[in-house]
Amino acid sequence: MTAPLYLVEPERLAGVDAGGTLLLDGEEGHHAATVRRTQVGEGVLVADGAGRLARCVVEGVPGPALALRVTDVESLSAPRPALVLVQALAKGGRDELAVETATELGADAVVPWQAGRSVVVWSGERGERARRRWRSTVRAAAKQSRRAFLPAVRASVDTRRLAEQVAGADAVLVLVLHGGAAQPLASLTLPPAGTGGEIWVIVGPEGGIAGDELAVLRDAGAVPVRLGPFVLRSSSAGPAALAVLSLRLGRWGGPR
Numbered sequence: 001m002t003a004p005l006y007l008v009e010p011e012r013l014a015g016v017d018a019g020g021t022l023l024l025d026g027e028e029g030h031h032a033a034t035v036r037r038t039q040v041g042e043g044v045l046v047a048d049g050a051g052r053l054a055r056c057v058v059e060g061v062p063g064p065a066l067a068l069r070v071t072d073v074e075s076l077s078a079p080r081p082a083l084v085l086v087q088a089l090a091k092g093g094r095d096e097l098a099v100e101t102a103t104e105l106g107a108d109a110v111v112p113w114q115a116g117r118s119v120v121v122w123s124g125e126r127g128e129r130a131r132r133r134w135r136s137t138v139r140a141a142a143k144q145s146r147r148a149f150l151p152a153v154r155a156s157v158d159t160r161r162l163a164e165q166v167a168g169a170d171a172v173l174v175l176v177l178h179g180g181a182a183q184p185l186a187s188l189t190l191p192p193a194g195t196g197g198e199i200w201v202i203v204g205p206e207g208g209i210a211g212d213e214l215a216v217l218r219d220a221g222a223v224p225v226r227l228g229p230f231v232l233r234s235s236s237a238g239p240a241a242l243a244v245l246s247l248r249l250g251r252w253g254g255p256r
Helices: 026-035 091-105 124-144 159-168 211-220 234-248
Strands: 005-007 021-024 043-047 052-060 066-075 082-088 109-114 171-177 198-203 223-225
Touching (some): 005 026, 005 124, 021 026, 021 043, 026 066, 043 066, 082 091, 091 109, 091 124, 109 124, 109 159, 159 211, 171 211, 171 234, 198 234, 211 223
Parallel strands (some): 005 043, 082 109, 171 198, 171 223
Antiparallel strands (some): 021 066, 052 066
């Protein structure tokens, strides 16, 4: 079993080196000591969400916290190009499921998209609660998948704002998944691994991307692509595309 991973603020790991000590307290320490009942001698991972990862051994359990001895510290480089999932809001929690799975598969950032056919609407306090759920989902999924990097949940956008960002994005490639596209994602020419910038994957809601929205995004520079012969739900299309991209970019099999 892989050691569990806990996330702390970057400053907590800034001066930590192999051979040093670390106190895991707060919510993470409570979860480790009280909920998981971690014992002395067990191994744990501690990450700052920005690529710094410490491998540790538990030396003590002082209340709702863990006293750790650091055995190794790595500062990992973020994979490039970055992978960004632009996920349309969807009913039944399918957007959150997409975000959870995409995080486990390596998404570097997620963008909530208020598409024209999105039944769910983020506004006011309801929108803030939904954004907090996405952030909580991303955090939990990053810990589950033992990721040293915590993906960002960016500001939500409508179609007009999304098109503006596509046109001016720091992106080497913007893809919009569409079942009627002629270009298969698997045969698309991709930038080589290590290239700067981002690859965006835009996924529509359960009702699909409206024709006028597709035209707006295409005019802004997005490239329509299809995954395969089957129609996937909004919750699975984005993660499937990220899996294809991760494999083709050589991410899988390398460092986290």
